[in-house]
Amino acid sequence: xxxxxxxxxxxxxxxxxxxxxxxxxxxxxxxxxxxxxxxxxxxxxxxxxxxxxxxxxxxxxxxxxxxxxxxxxxxxxxxxxxxxxxxxxxxxxxxxxxxxxxxxxxxxxxxxxx
Amino acid sequence: xxxxxxxxxxxxxxxxxxxxxxxxxxxxxxxxxxxxxxxxxxxxxxxxxxxxxxxxxxxxxxxxxxxxxxxxxxxxxxxxxxxxxxxxxxxxxxxxxxxxxxxxxxxxxxxxxxx
Numbered sequence: 001x002x003x004x005x006x007x008x009x010x011x012x013x014x015x016x017x018x019x020x021x022x023x024x025x026x027x028x029x030x031x032x033x034x035x036x037x038x039x040x041x042x043x044x045x046x047x048x049x050x051x052x053x054x055x056x057x058x059x060x061x062x063x064x065x066x067x068x069x070x071x072x073x074x075x076x077x078x079x080x081x082x083x084x085x086x087x088x089x090x091x092x093x094x095x096x097x098x099x100x101x102x103x104x105x106x107x108x109x110x111x112x113x114x
Numbered sequence: 115x116x117x118x119x120x121x122x123x124x125x126x127x128x129x130x131x132x133x134x135x136x137x138x139x140x141x142x143x144x145x146x147x148x149x150x151x152x153x154x155x156x157x158x159x160x161x162x163x164x165x166x167x168x169x170x171x172x173x174x175x176x177x178x179x180x181x182x183x184x185x186x187x188x189x190x191x192x193x194x195x196x197x198x199x200x201x202x203x204x205x206x207x208x209x210x211x212x213x214x215x216x217x218x219x220x221x222x223x224x225x226x227x228x229x
Contacts, residue, residue: 043221
């Protein structure tokens with residue numbers, strides 16, 4: 001079966017510190033991968049998506065970056081966190097090289113920047 | 115291009131009452147439509163989806179949604195609300211593009227259920 005994992009579940013970081021959030025998918029090959037952010041009281045904002053290893057598309061300008069070093073691994077990073085980076089980060093995938101219609105979501109990471 | 119609008123960021127119902135969450139979409143190609151539910155501090159869980167088969171779609175937890183092309187709507191309903199239905203609900207539209215499926219999410223509707 002297809003599963004998606006995210007870690008850590010919660011994270012509290014000081015302003016200016018680095019960030020690394022990891023997402024891994026099991027049970028499918030060549031998935032499309034996505035990073036979303038939910039700020040308090042707001043909907044889903046698509047940050048990055050990837051259709052293959054090393055292929056990253058950014059949807060919004062920001063101080064975050066994403067990488068896909070392996071087929072089923074997606075990493076969200078920052079060199080220096082800002083207060084505005086606080087939020088709930090969700091990883092999602094589309095199985096089957098993006099040719100299927102349903103996105104599946106991970107459990108999320110709650111990031112608080114102080 | 116696709117877009118989705120959820121009418122009402124907050125909806126409050128009494129336990130046992132009808133739940134109606136509204137979603138309107140636009141799409142230049144035949145759409146795939148979804149409802150997801152999100153409980154506090156959790157990821158999104160698929161409730162149901164419409165993929166050009168039956169226009170009335172039944173999902174988990176007693177929810178259903180009806181695709182109405184003439185109204186470009188995909189409203190979510192449940193005959194009788196339960197306390198456990200309190201959550202945030204997202205409508206989404208997806209269409210097949212050259213790079214695969216692209217999904218657009220609505221802003222979400224938070225459902226409150228009063229005892």
